[in-house]
Amino acid sequence: MDLSSIIGKKNEYTDYIIKEITHICKNLPKRDPGSEGEKLACEYMAKALEDLGCDKVQIESFKENPGSFYGWIYYDVAMALMSAGLIHVAPAATVALNAAAFGIAILQFGLYKKLMDPLFKEKTGHNVTAIKSPKGEVKRRIFFNGHVDAAWEWPVNYKLGGVGFESHAILGFGGLAYYLVLGLIASKKFGPFSKLPCGGLKKAALGGLFFVPLWIGLLFMWNKKRIVDGANDNLTGCYMGIALMKALQDEGIELEDTEVGVIITGSEEAGLRGAYAWAEAHKDDYKDVPTFIYSYDTIHDPKYLMTNYRNLNGTVKTDKDVGDLFMEAAKDLDIHCLKGMVPPMGGATDDAAFAKAGFRATGITGLNHKLENYYHTRRDTYDNLNAKGIADCFAVTAKVLEKFINGAKQ
Numbered sequence: 001m002d003l004s005s006i007i008g009k010k011n012e013y014t015d016y017i018i019k020e021i022t023h024i025c026k027n028l029p030k031r032d033p034g035s036e037g038e039k040l041a042c043e044y045m046a047k048a049l050e051d052l053g054c055d056k057v058q059i060e061s062f063k064e065n066p067g068s069f070y071g072w073i074y075y076d077v078a079m080a081l082m083s084a085g086l087i088h089v090a091p092a093a094t095v096a097l098n099a100a101a102f103g104i105a106i107l108q109f110g111l112y113k114k115l116m117d118p119l120f121k122e123k124t125g126h127n128v129t130a131i132k133s134p135k136g137e138v139k140r141r142i143f144f145n146g147h148v149d150a151a152w153e154w155p156v157n158y159k160l161g162g163v164g165f166e167s168h169a170i171l172g173f174g175g176l177a178y179y180l181v182l183g184l185i186a187s188k189k190f191g192p193f194s195k196l197p198c199g200g201l202k203k204a205a206l207g208g209l210f211f212v213p214l215w216i217g218l219l220f221m222w223n224k225k226r227i228v229d230g231a232n233d234n235l236t237g238c239y240m241g242i243a244l245m246k247a248l249q250d251e252g253i254e255l256e257d258t259e260v261g262v263i264i265t266g267s268e269e270a271g272l273r274g275a276y277a278w279a280e281a282h283k284d285d286y287k288d289v290p291t292f293i294y295s296y297d298t299i300h301d302p303k304y305l306m307t308n309y310r311n312l313n314g315t316v317k318t319d320k321d322v323g324d325l326f327m328e329a330a331k332d333l334d335i336h337c338l339k340g341m342v343p344p345m346g347g348a349t350d351d352a353a354f355a356k357a358g359f360r361a362t363g364i365t366g367l368n369h370k371l372e373n374y375y376h377t378r379r380d381t382y383d384n385l386n387a388k389g390i391a392d393c394f395a396v397t398a399k400v401l402e403k404f405i406n407g408a409k410q
Helices: 008-027 034-052 069-087 091-110 155-190 200-218 230-248 274-281 320-332 349-357 386-407
Strands: 056-064 124-134 142-147 223-227 256-263 291-299 305-308 338-340 362-368
Touching: 008 230, 008 386, 034 056, 034 124, 034 230, 034 256, 056 274, 069 091, 069 155, 069 200, 091 155, 124 274, 124 338, 142 230, 142 274, 142 386, 155 200, 200 223, 200 291, 200 386, 230 256, 230 291, 256 274, 256 386, 274 349, 291 320, 291 349, 305 320, 305 386, 320 362, 320 386, 349 362, 362 386
Parallel strands: 142 256, 142 291, 291 362, 305 338
Antiparallel strands: 056 124, 124 256, 305 362
């Protein structure tokens, strides 16, 4: 199979992608996790995929508690503030509170667990699975995935950029470590529930009040009332697969034995909740033939087009063959593509949930992992898209499909 006719029209399909993203941003409601806007966008894309020749299109709902993804910070800040006072009369309580705060942060954000979810309002999210069947027997399958939801704004990143945002977070949690260490020292030196006498430790405990405004500031790290447009993050990811389906239809290409699909996940910004729900719903599916999943997220700057070999704050290993195929396709087209990972404190993309569930998946990103000022801010708009970044990624995606059809890496 030769898909050079599609690759040669990468700019034409980039125009289609930008047009569709512009329409969604202008005419559909905001798409925060578990919202009506997320659902309507799923329905819009499902209809488009039906029109583009997918013969199996399914919209699935799932339950989630999206407020937990940042809401746990309220609990951590409360424990931090209490610990700063309790160290003077019960240093063991300071140790316990700060250890618990770190545990919540690691589980809820570091590993995307659902530790705090029951404490927050339940909502309904939606996923879409669309498949174009081949003419003959299915011998291989490939999915292209993007998440449809958009983020709550990060005001600190909007005002100060990534350095300010990350510095604030690091210093705030550094305050937890500071009081944890002081609490351990005071407990050993004076007793776990003893009053802290005047001296160096007491002065250090009072000096730690420097962290109080930083902790309070953490409560405003995101704005629940402002939902960004999410043009780059992540309508670009959704439309990589959809545009490829359009290209196959436009060129009249019918595949012989390769099943091609698109997975549109909801609520990635709430902790990969849609991808986890999809993986659970389909845990017994798609095991009949080799199946690859490519997850796309924030396809913007061509300098940072990247295949991520580790994800979820660096804790999850993605499938090497799936990643290598994308790298080889980029090399074949002489398109710049980095080999990297989603680093600690970098969050995650949906392929992490698929990989954890045993699916062969990798993540493709097109952003600087050192946060840009459009990331999760009101600057993530349809007029801030990067046509070259989108076109390069689309071309590589089409080349991946060509190589996969021809039996590469299976």
